[in-house]
Amino acid sequence: MRRALxxxxxxxxxxxxxxxVLLGRDSDEAPGATTVHGVIGSEKLPFFADPxxxxxxxxxxxxxxxxxxxxxxxxxxDPKTYDFxxxxxxxxxxxxxxxxxxxRHYTPFSSPMAVATFAPVAELLASxxxxxxxxxxxxxxxxxxxxxxxxxxxxxxxxxxxAAVALPSRHVLVTTTAPxxxxxxxxxxxxAGYLANNDRVLGDEAQAKAVLDRVGPLFRDQxxxxxxxxxxxxxxxxxxxxxxxxxxxxxxQYVGAKVKPEMALMYPSPTILSxxxxxxRTDGGDKVGNLLVNDPExxxxxxxxxxxxxxxxxxxPALTQTVPPPSYDVLEALLDALQH
Amino acid sequence: xxxxxxxxxxxxxxxxxxxxxxxxxxxxHKAAAxxxxxxxxxxxxxxxxILEDLTxxxxxRVTLDYTGTxxxxxxxxxxxxxxxxxxxxxxxNRYLELQSGASGRIGTQTKVMSSPVVLGLKQSVAKxxxxxxxxxxxxxxxxxxxxxxxxxxxxxxxxxxSGFSALVxxxxxxxxxxxxxxxxxxxPVTPKLRQFFxxxxxxxxxxxxxxxxxxxxGGVDGLVNYESVLLSLNAGGKxxxxxxxxxxxxxxxxxxxxLTLLSGADAEVKDRYQAVVDYLRRPETQKxxxxxxxxxxxxxxxxxxxxxxxxxxxELPFPVKLDTANALIDAYNxxxxxxxxxxxxxxxxxxxxxxxxxxxxKTALLGLTxxxxxxxxxxxxxxxxxxxxxxxFSSAPRAPSTFTVxxxxxxxxxxxxKGAVNGFQANGSTAxxxxxxxxxxxARAQQEADPGxxxxxxxxxxxxxxxxxxxxxxxxxxxxxxxxxxxxxxxPVLFGESAVEEMKALAALTGGRTFDGRTGTLSAVFKxxxxxx
Numbered sequence: 001m002r003r004a005l006x007x008x009x010x011x012x013x014x015x016x017x018x019x020x021v022l023l024g025r026d027s028d029e030a031p032g033a034t035t036v037h038g039v040i041g042s043e044k045l046p047f048f049a050d051p052x053x054x055x056x057x058x059x060x061x062x063x064x065x066x067x068x069x070x071x072x073x074x075x076x077x078d079p080k081t082y083d084f085x086x087x088x089x090x091x092x093x094x095x096x097x098x099x100x101x102x103x104r105h106y107t108p109f110s111s112p113m114a115v116a117t118f119a120p121v122a123e124l125l126a127s128x129x130x131x132x133x134x135x136x137x138x139x140x141x142x143x144x145x146x147x148x149x150x151x152x153x154x155x156x157x158x159x160x161x162x163a164a165v166a167l168p169s170r171h172v173l174v175t176t177t178a179p180x181x182x183x184x185x186x187x188x189x190x191x192a193g194y195l196a197n198n199d200r201v202l203g204d205e206a207q208a209k210a211v212l213d214r215v216g217p218l219f220r221d222q223x224x225x226x227x228x229x230x231x232x233x234x235x236x237x238x239x240x241x242x243x244x245x246x247x248x249x250x251x252x253q254y255v256g257a258k259v260k261p262e263m264a265l266m267y268p269s270p271t272i273l274s275x276x277x278x279x280x281r282t283d284g285g286d287k288v289g290n291l292l293v294n295d296p297e298x299x300x301x302x303x304x305x306x307x308x309x310x311x312x313x314x315x316x317p318a319l320t321q322t323v324p325p326p327s328y329d330v331l332e333a334l335l336d337a338l339q340h
Numbered sequence: 341x342x343x344x345x346x347x348x349x350x351x352x353x354x355x356x357x358x359x360x361x362x363x364x365x366x367x368x369h370k371a372a373a374x375x376x377x378x379x380x381x382x383x384x385x386x387x388x389x390i391l392e393d394l395t396x397x398x399x400x401r402v403t404l405d406y407t408g409t410x411x412x413x414x415x416x417x418x419x420x421x422x423x424x425x426x427x428x429x430x431x432x433n434r435y436l437e438l439q440s441g442a443s444g445r446i447g448t449q450t451k452v453m454s455s456p457v458v459l460g461l462k463q464s465v466a467k468x469x470x471x472x473x474x475x476x477x478x479x480x481x482x483x484x485x486x487x488x489x490x491x492x493x494x495x496x497x498x499x500x501x502s503g504f505s506a507l508v509x510x511x512x513x514x515x516x517x518x519x520x521x522x523x524x525x526x527x528p529v530t531p532k533l534r535q536f537f538x539x540x541x542x543x544x545x546x547x548x549x550x551x552x553x554x555x556x557x558g559g560v561d562g563l564v565n566y567e568s569v570l571l572s573l574n575a576g577g578k579x580x581x582x583x584x585x586x587x588x589x590x591x592x593x594x595x596x597x598x599l600t601l602l603s604g605a606d607a608e609v610k611d612r613y614q615a616v617v618d619y620l621r622r623p624e625t626q627k628x629x630x631x632x633x634x635x636x637x638x639x640x641x642x643x644x645x646x647x648x649x650x651x652x653x654x655e656l657p658f659p660v661k662l663d664t665a666n667a668l669i670d671a672y673n674x675x676x677x678x679x680x681x682x683x684x685x686x687x688x689x690x691x692x693x694x695x696x697x698x699x700x701x702k703t704a705l706l707g708l709t710x711x712x713x714x715x716x717x718x719x720x721x722x723x724x725x726x727x728x729x730x731x732x733f734s735s736a737p738r739a740p741s742t743f744t745v746x747x748x749x750x751x752x753x754x755x756x757x758k759g760a761v762n763g764f765q766a767n768g769s770t771a772x773x774x775x776x777x778x779x780x781x782x783a784r785a786q787q788e789a790d791p792g793x794x795x796x797x798x799x800x801x802x803x804x805x806x807x808x809x810x811x812x813x814x815x816x817x818x819x820x821x822x823x824x825x826x827x828x829x830x831x832p833v834l835f836g837e838s839a840v841e842e843m844k845a846l847a848a849l850t851g852g853r854t855f856d857g858r859t860g861t862l863s864a865v866f867k868x869x870x871x872x873x
Binding site for chain 2: 068153155166168169170171173220221222223224225227228231234235237238239240241242243244257258
């Protein structure tokens with residue numbers, strides 16, 4: 001077994017095509033291992049591609065192969081093609097559970113949505129009472145105040161003392177992905193929808209349509225939107241402020257990355273939790289969910305990738321205000337309306 | 341042949357590995373081995389050597405089949421791209437994604453590198469404008485252009501992504517709105533666009549040809565082009581004066597080169613795709629791409645070399661609606677750009693009756709009068725204010741006819757052009773150079789009537805010269821023309837049995853280029869040439 005593992009690892013290392021190993025090849029299985037296929041949200045691809053994660057699953061006789069998909073694609077996928085689905089949000093998990101006629105799921109880890117920014121930008125926002133820093137040094141973005149500023153067309157140049165910071169002549173807007181294609185943007189729409197609905201979770205399609213005028217411009221005014229959450233964060237890391245002063249991300253992306261000293265993370269208040277939920281279809285899929293929840297090593301690895309697990313404790317700031325997402329159907333109605 | 345060699349050496353490499361450690365190496369390469377056929381933008385040709393290294397490292401062979409921007413978009417949305425290709429690789433997917441037909445056709449996309457579209461000006465000119473020390477805004481650039489303080493070349497926004505990116509950046513910045521441009525904002529900003537385009541003295545359908553022409557002929561103070569093209573020009577050592585890269589202070593639009601899987605890829609193709617993008621995004625490959633092609637790395641952790649512009653470069657928002665993008669291109673063609681004199685020198689000798697040649701020519705020209713309703717046809721039709729001259733010839737030049745497309749209600753004039761084209765009859769021999777001499781006479785008269793226009797000549801002939809002057813005597817007369825008229829380029833279309841070497845010589849003499857009408861349709865070639873007119 002150990003030899004098989006080392007061969008597997010050698011294949012991974014020498015090939016340098018880590019993900020290819022995971023994306024559907026039969027030849028790399030450790031002898032005697034069971035292959036389990038999963039469809040996952042793309043932000044979890046680095047986790048499943050991590051050689052340590054591969055080894056951790058292999059110890060339990062599992063070879064896990066994953067296909068990264070957007071939430072809508074995932075819901076549309078023929079369930080027979082996978083052993084488990086691992087979407088990034090409760091609404092998508094709910095929809096897949098309904099599809100499979102199962103009530104079974106695992107929630108091994110979560111990640112709140114956050115805003116990647118820069119310390120001077122956070123300070124400027126604080127001068128307008130849009131952001132605040134707590135005594136522990138954690139930033140929060142006041143979403144209600146931010147949405148009001150966005151609605152009024154506040155531009156960076158309108159903020160006093162903004163000239164000291166190199167900022168674009170654009171509106172003060174958080175950069176997101178496309179809501180139809182990407183879960184992180186759907187979560188942004190859910191928070192904005194909650195606030196626009198007088199601090200109530202959107203309850204039905206009529207309420208979703210009613211907030212469209214408030215939520216739509218937050219996306220439309222940004223211009224072209226990327227379809228996957230990987231690129232905006234990568235651009236933030238490599239291009240800095242030039243790409244965008246504020247980028248909507250998963251907390252895990254930031255925690256797991258090498259950030260520069262001037263970079264800062266703001267927690268929206270309220271924020272929303274991205275609940276990474278395993279919905280198993282087969283016994284193999286169930287084993288994956290079970291291991292992710294209960295295996296100490298996999299839990300540790302998840303934490304290393306920035307996800308919040310039951311072990312996280314005080315390592316990451318406590319979240320004071322989170323809102324629940326609407327149901328799948330209501331969220332879909334909002335996202336559909338946003339696309340038009 | 342080079343590719344075959346690369347593949348062979350990759351096989352040899354594999355064989356060598358197998359001898360050492362059979363299990364490990366064999367499996368690793370088998371996984372991804374095979375070919376990934378990619379429909380690509382022509383500016384990616386400089387990646388070929390890096391793709392050979394990729395084959396050696398991964399076993400995957402990547403073949404790039406080149407196409408133009410709008411053609412590529414059409415092929416993806418119509419589904420024809422998927423017949424022979426598994427992926428597409430253009431400088432940007434943004435315009436493509438605005439098309440309603442695109443979403444079901446494309447799958448995973450991975451950005452490989454990036455290059456902003458900026459202005460490169462001769463060092464001395466940039467210095468005189470103070471732009472070597474301080475970044476100007478687009479408004480300042482437009483003001484200096486309107487005052488004719490510099491001239492430049494840029495690709496046609498309907499034909500090439502670099503031109504379109506510049507147009508979007510300019511219009512978005514000049515609108516002063518701070519949000520993505522909308523179709524309603526295009527009209528109000530168009531007069532300002534016009535100021536900027538007043539200084540455009542060279543146009544082209546491709547970024548590469550624009551750079552080559554600038555290197556060989558100069559003639560303008562600089563180029564609007566990809567940063568990578570401008571840096572490569574500086575590194576090439578052929579410019580009499582290096583270019584200073586001017587990064588507009590209020591932002592740019594950046595090409596991000598997403599390698600994009602087409603829908604319906606099976607597991608094997610996905611494996612190959614993944615192996616390719618993993619290799620391209622390795623830090624050492626990213627570094628190689630930066631060093632050899634002057635494009636910026638996108639994977640985190642690779643430091644940008646110093647020759648790239650330091651400081652913060654803002655990305656301007658890109659329109660989210662197709663009608664905005666199309667309104668911008670229309671505003672450029674019909675209002676903002678300098679209007680053109682477009683002269684067609686058309687061989688109507690007897691041989692044009694063979695092989696449906698005359699019919700092909702008529703279809704190609706009629707397509708430009710509005711008969712072609714495809715995406716590329718929409719933008720390549722004759723524009724408002726354009727002056728179109730048809731100069732048919734056979735044993736001698738026939739009577740030319742000139743049409744000016746009016747800004748309002750262009751229909752009747754386009755109908756007149758249709759009528760003239762439909763009346764073409766082929767007979768007689770082939771007096772190419774007598775016709776060319778006549779074309780330059782017309783060009784000169786048109787330039788004198790309105791020096792603000794961009795004048796070009798297209799020559800279509802299906803055979804060798806059989807009457808009148810030869811290339812030598814034409815060349816002697818051409819050399820005596822005034823400089824402005826000599827600067828009018830000829831774009832010969834290789835067709836039928838045309839004399840390829842002579843046509844190339846004619847293009848080189850006048851600063852034009854040849855187009856090949858022997859393999860594809862004349863319609864496709866005539867549309868491609870529109871980017872140069």
